Amino acid sequence: MAQTEWIEACEVDDIEEEDVIRFDHGDRTFAIYRTDKGDFYASDGYCTHERFHLSNGLVMGSTIECPKHNGRFDIPTGAAKRAPVCVDLKTYPVKLENGKVYIQI
Amino acid sequence: MKDYGMVIVGAGEAGARAAAELRARGWTGAVTLIGDERHAPYERPPLSKQALSEDGEPAPVTILDRPKLEELGIRLLSGDAAARIDRASHEVHLAGGARVPYERLLLATGANPRKLSLPGNASNEMLYLRKFEDALAIRGRLAAGKRAVVIGGGFIGLETAASARAKGCEVTLIEAAPRILMRGVPEPIAAMVEELHRRNGVSFKTGTGIESVNREGGEYVVSLADGSRVRCDVIVTGIGAVPETSLAAECGLEIENGVKADEYLATSDPDIFAAGDCCSFPHPLYEGKRIRLEAWRNAQDQGTHAAGNMLGDRAPYGAVPWFWSDQYDRTLQVSGLADPSNTTVLRDLGDAGKLYFHLDGEGRLVSASGMGTPGGIAKDIRLAEMLIEKRAHPSPESLADAGFRLKELLKA
DSSP states (O other): OOOOOOOOOEEGGGTTTTTEEEEEETEEEEEEEOOTTTEEEEEBBBOOSSSBBBBSSSTTEEEEEOOTTOOOOEEEOOEEEETTTOSSEEEEEEEETTTTTEEEO | TTTEEEEEOOOOOHHHHHHEEEEEETOOOOOEEEEESSSSOOGGGGGGGGGHHHOOOOOBBBBOOOOOOOHHTEEEEEEOEEEEEEEETEEEEEEEEEEEEEEEEEOOEEEOOOOOOOOSTTTTGOOOOHHHHHHHHHHTTTTTTOEEEEESSSHHHHHHHHHHHHHTTTEEEEEEESSOOTTSHHHHHHHHHHHHHHHTTEEEEOOEEEEEEETTTEEEEETTTTEEEEESSEEEOOOEEOOOOOHHTTTTBBSSSSEEEOOOOBBBOOOOOOOOGGGEEEEGGTTEEEEOOHHHHHHHHHHHHHHHHHHTTTOOOOOEEEEEEEEEEEEEEEOOOTTSSEEEEEEOOOGGEEEEEEOOOOOOOEEEEEEEHHHHHHHHHHHHHHHTTOOOOOEEEEEETTOOTTTTHHOO
C-alpha cells in the first residue's frame, strides 16, 4: 500500500454548511465538503467526466453536482449518481482537530 | 408485452440515454438502437470545441461504447438508416432491407444543419457541422494563418469561431440579424459574448446579408449586401438546424415544428414516442407552450424520460430548459426560456461574470442567463433553475444582491 499522510486542508469555519471548497496540495487538487448535517468529506477535485472542478458545483444534502453537465456524486462514498458521470469519485479520509480539517492522502 | 422489444431510431444523445435507461429500469426484453452513423453513440458538444481545436488525433467521445452496449444487451444497428415505419405491422424497415419489429418505438432522429443556398459558384463548398466526420473535415481546413469565414452567430458559429482562433486562423463572423445570439439569449449577454470574441481577434459583420459566394482561384470571395467583400480559405455555416421528421411524416404522424408529442412525449401514435432535437412538446412551466429544444441536456433528459413512459410510466415531462456554451475561457449558461418582456434583474459578480434574471408579470422567475467564468456563474444558474422549477417568486432585491446566497431563496 502506498504511503499516506494527513494534510491540513483548511479551517472548519472555511466551509459553510452544505458547501464545498477547493484545496490544492502539490500538483494535486481536492474538493472538501461540509454536508447539510455538518459532516466533512474529501474527494478528488475534478469531476470524473470532464476535467472540471467540483468546488464550483452545488452541494445538495450529501450530494455534489458538477456545474458543467450536472453529473452527481454521493459525497460520503464518491459513488456516481447521475449521468453523464459513470466513474466513481475517489474519496479520502477526513479528521477534525483543533478547528482544522485534515485529509489523508 | 410481446418479445418484440423496444426500438429506438437515432443513436445520438437522446437515443443512447433512452436505451441505457430501459435497462436501468429493469426492462429485460430486446432493446435495438438504430443509427445511420458508423460510430457507437457519441457526444456532440465537443465537435465544435475540442474536436476542432485540440492537438492530437480527435476521436469521438462515446456515450455507450461497444463493450458497454454488449454488457447492457443493447443491439446497435449502426451504419444502416431507418427507411420507413410500418405502424400497422409495428415494424421499422431499414435501408438495407431488414425489418425490425417493435412493441414501442422511440424517434430520436435529431436535427440536420439548415442549408444555406447562395448565388455564386461556391455555395455547395460551404461546410456544416453536425457529425464527427463534419468536425474532421472542418478541422482539416483550420490552420495557423488560414482565413475562415463563419456564417451565423448562434452557438455553433461562435464556438467554431473560437476554435478557429485557437488554431490561429483569421476569423470573420457574418450574421444577417442585427446582433448575434438573437434566439434565446438576452441582449446584454450577447453583447458580452461579442466583446469576448472581439478581444480574441474575431471580426464581426452583423446586420448584413450575403449576396454571393464564389471561388476565385485558390480562395473564396464572400460578397456582402453592404458592398464589402471578405476573402477566405474556408467557409463554415451554422445558421440553425431543421428537425429530422421525414420518417414520422411519411408514416402519418403529426408534425408541428418537429415530431409532435404530448406532455408524455408520446406522438399521435400511442406506441411511438419522440425525444431530443426532433421533438416538439408542450412545456408545463410555460403555460403549455409548444417548444422544441436543440440542447444536449434536453436530449439526455428527454431520452431518459421517454424510456420510462415507453414502459408505462405516463409521467409528464417538464424539466427546466438549460443550455450552455463554452467559448475561450468563458461559459454561457441559460436556464428557463428567456423573456425580457417584463422584469429584468442584473446580478453583477464583477470579474466572475454577470447574470440576468427574467421575471414574468406576476414576479415569477422564468429564466436566468449568465456569462462569465464557469466557477462564477454555474452555481447561481443551477440554483435559479431550481427556483424556476419551484415556480418561485424571488424578490428582485435578493437576486440583484451578489452577496446574498441564492440558496437561501430555495428554503423560503
